[in-house]
Amino acid sequence: AAGVIQSPRHLIKEKRETATLKCYPIPRHDTVYWYQQGPGQDPQFLISFYEKMQSDKGSIPDRFSAQQFSDYHSELNMSSLELGDSALYFCASSAVTGNPYEQYFGPGTRLTVT
Amino acid sequence: QQPVQSPQAVILREGEDAVINCSSSKALYSVHWYRQKHGEAPVFLMILLKGGEQKGHEKISASFNEKKQQSSLYLTASQLSYSGTYFCGTGGDDKIIFGKGTRLHILP
Numbered sequence: 001a002a003g004v005i006q007s008p009r010h011l012i013k014e015k016r017e018t019a020t021l022k023c024y025p026i027p028r029h030d031t032v033y034w035y036q037q038g039p040g041q042d043p044q045f046l047i048s049f050y051e052k053m054q055s056d057k058g059s060i061p062d063r064f065s066a067q068q069f070s071d072y073h074s075e076l077n078m079s080s081l082e083l084g085d086s087a088l089y090f091c092a093s094s095a096v097t098g099n100p101y102e103q104y105f106g107p108g109t110r111l112t113v114t
Numbered sequence: 115q116q117p118v119q120s121p122q123a124v125i126l127r128e129g130e131d132a133v134i135n136c137s138s139s140k141a142l143y144s145v146h147w148y149r150q151k152h153g154e155a156p157v158f159l160m161i162l163l164k165g166g167e168q169k170g171h172e173k174i175s176a177s178f179n180e181k182k183q184q185s186s187l188y189l190t191a192s193q194l195s196y197s198g199t200y201f202c203g204t205g206g207d208d209k210i211i212f213g214k215g216t217r218l219h220i221l222p
Contacts (some may be wrong), residue, residue, distance in 0.1 A: 041214075042213065042215055043212050045209035045210065048209060101146070101161050104158055105148075105156045106155060
C-alpha cells in the first residue's frame with residue numbers, strides 16, 4: 001500500500017539559511033499534518049491543512065510557513081534556521097472520507113542545523 | 115493538555131506481558147496509540163473513539179475508559195519486535211497531542 005512520502009530524507013543547513021520540506025500524502029488523503037520531534041522527545045504538532053486550507057495551528061514558529069497545494073502535497077518552509085530547529089520533521093495524512101482520526105506518518109525528514 | 119503515560123520505561127523478557135497506561139485531565143474523545151522505533155516514523159497501532167470500545171491488533175489490545183479519562187495498551191506474550199517507544203495521543207480530527215512515551219525493551 002502507498003505510504004506518505006517525504007523529501008528530502010536528510011537535510012543539513014547552516015544557521016540563518018532556509019529549508020523547504022515536502023510531503024506527499026497517501027493517495028485520496030485530503031488532510032496533512034506536520035509534526036516536529038526533537039531528540040528523545042514526543043512529536044509536537046506544528047500545523048495542519050484540509051483541502052488546501054489551514055485547519056489548525058500548533059507551536060509553529062513565525063519563521064516557519066506551510067501550505068497545501070491543489071494536488072494535496074504540502075511544503076513546510078523554514079527560514080532563519082536556528083540550531084534548535086534540528087529535529088525530525090514528520091508529515092502525516094488522513095482522509096475525511098475514511099476514518100478521519102487515523103493519521104499515517106511519513107518516514108520523516110531529519111534536519112540538522114550547524 | 116498533554117496526556118500522561120506510565121510507566122516511563124519497561125524492560126521485559128520475551129513472552130512476558132506489559133500494560134501501558136495513558137490518562138488525561140481533560141475529557142477524552144479519542145485515544146491514539148503509536149509505536150516508534152528509534153529514528154523511524156511513528157506507526158499507527160489503533161484508535162479508540164468515545165462511545166466505548168476495546169480494540170485488538172494481533173497480540174496488542176487496548177481499552178478506553180471515558181469516565182476515568184484513561185486508556186490502557188495491553189501487550190501479551192511480547193516479541194522482540196515489540197521493542198520501541200509507545201506513544202498515546204489525544205485528539206480529534208485535527209492535531210494529536212502525544213504523551214511523553216513509554217520505552218519498551220524486550221530481552222531475548
